[in-house]
Amino acid sequence: MTDLLIRTAVPADAENVLAFWKEAAEGTSITDDVNGVTRLIARDPDALILAESDGVLVGSVIAGWDGWRASLYRLAVLPARRRQGVASALLEAAERRFAEVGGRRGDAMVLEANERAHRMWTAAGYERQDRWRRWVKSFAQA
Template sequence: MNDQLRHDAPSDDVRIRTATPDEAETVLAFWAEAAEGTSITDDVDGVTRLIRRDPDALILAEADGLLVGSVIAGWDGWRCSLYRLAVLPPYRRRGIATVLLAAAEARFAAVGGRRGDAMVLEANDRAQRAWASAGYRREERWRRWVKPYAEPAAGH
């Protein structure tokens, strides 16, 4: 599906596609610049494992050969989970996040997903506004509970 994943982009110079395992370092460098926060899985092994397990999950936006946006559209056979919606700062407010979400939602529709859950940092007001404008709403009844099974990589 890597080259077949295409949607109407905000301009002709933006291409939407899925990531390949050899792009893990590029994706990590992009997230360091464009995304808020870090995760225990933010390392080459974590990103590579994601792509190998679910080749359609990590959706990227490119402009002129540069990685400018990402979203993880995880499907575990039961739930649709969204992570790492990010756009490079100079490319924001051009519709790239909208196109990335459309690609994620099309993926979920194709596999029979019923609802998308987005992980959004509590302190990231800009992201909360973006998710709300895309039609997502905060779920007040639930709180996330976590337990790490491995030590985080240095710097996380």
């Protein structure tokens, strides 16, 4: 895909990213607001990676690095641009970032019911680990 620009997000992208996630991502998060996105960018400027084509946001992934773990969230591609290499380009950028900071393994958060995503992650070389479960506790009201 030659017309794809991969770049990190800036605070001015927050509203556009949120609108994009409503169209392209599965599920929602308690942090899906402008403050949550801009706080992510301020805390880790290289974490939110975007894919654009002709100035249009067509994909995103959060490649979070906390110094210990390399975590992947919100891999999303505009429905009309799926199966065109956008997700692969985003994962390549995320994995390159992790390698540069010393990450040893990427962990992806994937919704249990999202079968399409399961197939994509498997094709990208990731393996499901059934022995782990996510445990959550909200600290703020949605």
